[in-house]
Amino acid sequence: MDQFLQTFKDGIAIGSLYALIALGYTMVYGILKFINFAHSDVVVLGAWLSLVIARQAEAAMGWGAVGTASGAAPWWFGGVVLVAAMLLCGVLGFAIERLAYKPLRKAPRLNVLITAIGVSLLLQNSGQLPAFFGTKPKSIPPLVPDTVLFSIGQVQFRVLDFAVVGTALLFMIGLDWLVFRTKVGRAMRAVSHSPTNAGLMGIPVDRVISFTFVLGSMLAATGGFLWALKYTQVKQPADTSWTLLGLKAFVAAVVGGIGNIRGAMLGGLTIGMLEQFGSAYLRSSLADVYVFGLLILVLLFRPGGILGSAAVDKV
Amino acid sequence: MAGADPQTPPMLEVRGLDVHYGAIQALHDLSLSVKKGQIVTLIGCNGAGKTTTLRAISGIVRPSGGGVFYEGASITAAPPYRLVRMGIAHSPEGRGIFSNLSVSENLDLGAYARSDHDEIARDRERSLTLFPRVRERLKQNAGTLSGGEQQMLAIARALMARPRLLLLDEPSLGLAPQIVQTIFKIIREINERGTTILLVEQNAHMALKVAHYAYVLEVGRIAMADEAAVLEKSDAVRKAYLGVG
Ligand SMILES: Nc1ncnc2c1ncn2[C@@H]1O[C@H](COP(=O)(O)OP(=O)(O)OP(=O)(O)O)[C@@H](O)[C@H]1O
Ligand SMILES: [Mg+2]
Numbered sequence: 001m002d003q004f005l006q007t008f009k010d011g012i013a014i015g016s017l018y019a020l021i022a023l024g025y026t027m028v029y030g031i032l033k034f035i036n037f038a039h040s041d042v043v044v045l046g047a048w049l050s051l052v053i054a055r056q057a058e059a060a061m062g063w064g065a066v067g068t069a070s071g072a073a074p075w076w077f078g079g080v081v082l083v084a085a086m087l088l089c090g091v092l093g094f095a096i097e098r099l100a101y102k103p104l105r106k107a108p109r110l111n112v113l114i115t116a117i118g119v120s121l122l123l124q125n126s127g128q129l130p131a132f133f134g135t136k137p138k139s140i141p142p143l144v145p146d147t148v149l150f151s152i153g154q155v156q157f158r159v160l161d162f163a164v165v166g167t168a169l170l171f172m173i174g175l176d177w178l179v180f181r182t183k184v185g186r187a188m189r190a191v192s193h194s195p196t197n198a199g200l201m202g203i204p205v206d207r208v209i210s211f212t213f214v215l216g217s218m219l220a221a222t223g224g225f226l227w228a229l230k231y232t233q234v235k236q237p238a239d240t241s242w243t244l245l246g247l248k249a250f251v252a253a254v255v256g257g258i259g260n261i262r263g264a265m266l267g268g269l270t271i272g273m274l275e276q277f278g279s280a281y282l283r284s285s286l287a288d289v290y291v292f293g294l295l296i297l298v299l300l301f302r303p304g305g306i307l308g309s310a311a312v313d314k315v
Numbered sequence: 316m317a318g319a320d321p322q323t324p325p326m327l328e329v330r331g332l333d334v335h336y337g338a339i340q341a342l343h344d345l346s347l348s349v350k351k352g353q354i355v356t357l358i359g360c361n362g363a364g365k366t367t368t369l370r371a372i373s374g375i376v377r378p379s380g381g382g383v384f385y386e387g388a389s390i391t392a393a394p395p396y397r398l399v400r401m402g403i404a405h406s407p408e409g410r411g412i413f414s415n416l417s418v419s420e421n422l423d424l425g426a427y428a429r430s431d432h433d434e435i436a437r438d439r440e441r442s443l444t445l446f447p448r449v450r451e452r453l454k455q456n457a458g459t460l461s462g463g464e465q466q467m468l469a470i471a472r473a474l475m476a477r478p479r480l481l482l483l484d485e486p487s488l489g490l491a492p493q494i495v496q497t498i499f500k501i502i503r504e505i506n507e508r509g510t511t512i513l514l515v516e517q518n519a520h521m522a523l524k525v526a527h528y529a530y531v532l533e534v535g536r537i538a539m540a541d542e543a544a545v546l547e548k549s550d551a552v553r554k555a556y557l558g559v560g
Contacts, residue, residue, distance in 0.1 A: 071427065147398050186420055196375055197411035202399030202428030202476065 002153040003146060007280040008273075013161060014232065015272020016168035017269055020223040021249035022256065023129035023175060023214030030192040030259035031212050034109055037116040040246020041123035042089050042217045044237045046224025048133050049085040049138040051234050057081070060143055078143035078163070082225050086218040093217025094210055102206070118213065127237030133166060135236045139227045164226045171222055172265050175215070188212060223249075244288065246273075251295045257308025270294075317557040324387055326351040326477035326478060326511050327372070329518070333380035334364075334371050341367040343535045349480070349513050349528075351521040354506050356514040356522040356543065358556060359532035365515040366408045367483050368532070372513075373398055385480070399428045404478035407516075410469040410483055414458025418449060421457045421468055425475025427482070435475070445501055463494045474505065483507065484515045499525050523547040533558070 021043055028036040057063075057080075061071040100119050104112045128132045144163045149158045179185035189210045190198040199205050227245070228234050235241055248271055256267025272293055278290035298305060321419055324375045325348035334342040341364045357365050369375045372383050374395045382391040390398060395405070404425070413421055422442065423547055426435045443450040446467040452460060462470060466486055486502065487495045499521050506512050516522035523543045531539040531552065538545060546552045 054373050140443075183427070186416065186424065189415055190424055193413045194411065197413070198424075199375070199395035199405060200373065200399070200405045200407060201424045201472075203397045203424070204394070204396045260491060 002147050002155055003280060005152060005155045007276050009155065009157070009161065011273035011276035012269070013165055013272070014276060015225050015228075015269035016165050016172070017226055017268075018245075018249045018252045018271050019268025020219050020226070021170050021246065022252040023172070023261060024220045024267045025250050026253040026258055026261055027188075027212050027216045027234050029253070030189050030261075031188065031209055032101070032112075034103075034112045035116065035250070036216075037113070038100075038119040038123060039216065039220060040242060040249070041127075041237065042093060042096075043224040043227070043246065043249075044127065044242050045092060045123065046085050046089050046221030046236065047140075047228040047234050048087050048224070049221070050081050050225040050228050051138055054081050054141050054143060065149060073141075073143070078229070081143060082167075082222065082264040085225050086221045088215045089221035089224075090214040093213040093220075094216075094254075097210055097213040118198045124238040133194075133237055136240075137235045139232045140234060142232070143229060160229065164230050167222065167226060167285040169266025171219060175219070175261065178215075184208070184211065216284075245270070248291055251291055255294060255298045255305055256283070260305065260307045263305050263307035268305070318507070323351065324347055326386060327513065329368070329372065329381070330384065331381035332368070332371055332378050333382070334367050334376055335379045336367075336376075341535050342371065342378075345532075345535070345537060346381075347537060347540070349511060351511050352506075353527040354502070354512045354514055354525055355478050355528045355530070356516055356526035357465055357530045358516055358519045358522055361517070362534075363532040364535040365532055366484055367535075369405060369484050369513070369515055373403060392501060396428070398499075399476055402477075402479035403482065404476040405474040405482040406444070406469045406473040406484060406486065408488075412457045412460070412465045412468060414456070416457055417453070418455050418457050418460065418468060419453040422449070422453075422472050422475060425472035426477075428476065431482045434477070435438075436479055442474045445474075445504070446471045460560075463490050466490060466494075466498065468495050470501065470505075476509040478510060481487075481512045483512060485517060486514070487516065487518045487521060491533055495521060519552070523552075523557075 020177070021040070024039045024042070025036060028034070044263045057077070058073055061073070096119055099114060100115050104115060128135050146158055149162070150157050151195055176225050179188060187198065187203045187208050190201060190203060191205055195205045198208070249268065252267035252271045253264045255270060256263025256265070256269070271294070274290050274294055275287045279287040302308070327349040329345060329347045332342050333340065334344040345364070345368060347357070351473055357368060359365050367376065371378050374390070374393050374397070378390045384390065385401060385403065390401070413424065416424070422439060426438065429435055449468050449471050452464065457465070457468065461507055470483070470486060481519065483502070486498050490498065495518065502512060502514065503525050512524060514522055521545060526543040529543040529546045530537050531546065539551065540547070
């Protein structure tokens with residue numbers, strides 16, 4: 001029972017991070033029909049910026065770690081770090097789209113894909129420069145108290161657990177509302193169906209595309225921030241663990257149905273659960289195998305993804 | 316004839332338009348004008364360049380030569396969304412329905428560029444009164460509508476922009492004769508309420524009946540242009556487009 005609960009808790013936590021990142025892949029695919037390979041690098045940047053901002057601000061203000069007796073950062077400081085990282089990543093997402101992808105709007109899909117890989121390599125390698133992140137892992141100061149709120153059996157529920165899952169779910173619900181209940185969301189869905197006809201409705205298509213990139217990059221920043229918060233240590237930008245994180249989030253988007261935002265959320269949670277339960281109850285060394293095995297099964301038997309063929313709302 | 320005052324410049328003027336698709340030239344030095352308050356129709360066979368003309372006017376394709384002028388100002392190659400704000404609505408070939416959105420959402424998209432909520436609500440009501448079939452299906456997914464219903468939705472949606480100039484691309488395509496009658500009746504009503512219309516049609520018979528002025532397009536060039544009533548009686552048009560004589 002304890003093991004089940006612990007695994008379930010871990011599955012939700014990691015799954016909601018996958019979902020958050022998967023949304024960025026799926027939104028860009030929905031609107032421009034290509035895979036933005038640079039998306040996972042924006043996640044890295046989000047984690048890294050969170051770390052830098054948190055360290056700098058705490059040093060400047062003379063704050064200690066949260067929870068220490070004297071001079072701890074106030075409780076809202078984590079939120080400020082997150083918002084700052086989101087804004088900076090949003091700007092980066094905007095710039096990537098304008099500089100790298102927009103000039104290729106009419107080019108063959110393959111050119112755009114190759115460009116995306118190029119942008120990804122550029123971000124990874126420039127991130128390793130000493131002026132930026134460097135090549136050594138660093139740890140983020142704890143922004144959320146690590147106190148245990150309650151326990152069920154041996155399983156402890158900490159403030160951090162709720163902060164991570166709560167933030168992720170809040171952003172997902174917010175995005176769902178934005179896409180399905182607001183005017184700009186309606187415009188995003190229209191552009192995803194047909195940019196030409198969306199233009200005829202008076203929708204400024206290029207602006208909607210920029211907005212989608214900014215939104216996806218902000219969610220990526222949130223994913224990076226929460227990842228850093230959860231694991232404390234932030235690895236260097238070209239570390240394979242980041243690649244794997246991006247890959248799994250991408251698998252989540254495909255499993256849920258690429259282009260479908262509810263699919264991305266469902267896919268993220270599915271992948272998170274599968275990975276955690278697989279490694280807890282079967283072999284932990286095979287965690288990645290379960291994930292990519294599911295991808296193969298989905299591609300074989302339901303190529304549109306879980307929600308892909310049935311659902312019509314694509315972004 | 317409504318607004319046929321020779322002093323006033325035309326509402327829309329296309330001057331010497333050339334359009335290429337890669338190596339293919341679809342329009343050759345095409346000129347036409349639409350007077351305020353009129354229904355002007357552009358008829359021609361498949362591939363004559365009717366759709367291309369509308370696409371060039373609304374900025375979807377970039378002309379390689381010539382220009383488009385609206386109310387005296389050049390709108391050549393302006394992005395489509397700008398034109399909507401200037402009062403031009405284009406209901407495209409194939410209806411341009413967003414099948415991933417509900418009927419109601421499609422309708423609202425027509426008013427995307429507007430923010431006068433009370434007036435939008437009034438126009439919505441007016442559109443739905445013109446097309447009761449659309450009203451019955453507001454909650455439905457737009458992809459599930461029949462072809463005729465989609466056409467009604469497309470026109471209703473174009474009206475939501477409260478256009479001064481309405482570009483319609485084959486509103487009668489694929490519809491049963493009775494629905495065609497209804498659609499043309501509504502086109503005339505819309506015009507009588509003050510909207511200028513440029514109507515592209517293959518159904519020359521109906522188009523010439525409803526229009527004030529007509530252009531005949533043949534392989535990317537204007538072959539004939541005259542008052543619709545005159546063209547309707549001309550031998551050339553009767554032979555080639557009305558199947559008589
Ligand atoms: N995207 C395109 N790429 C290449 N050629 C095109 C394209 N669109 C149209 N054409 C060509 O341009 C010419 C004019 O096409 P257009 O669609 O304007 O004709 P149309 O008069 O609207 O015909 P229809 O009555 O069949 O709709 C045709 O020869 C067509 O093959
Ligand atoms: Mg056509």
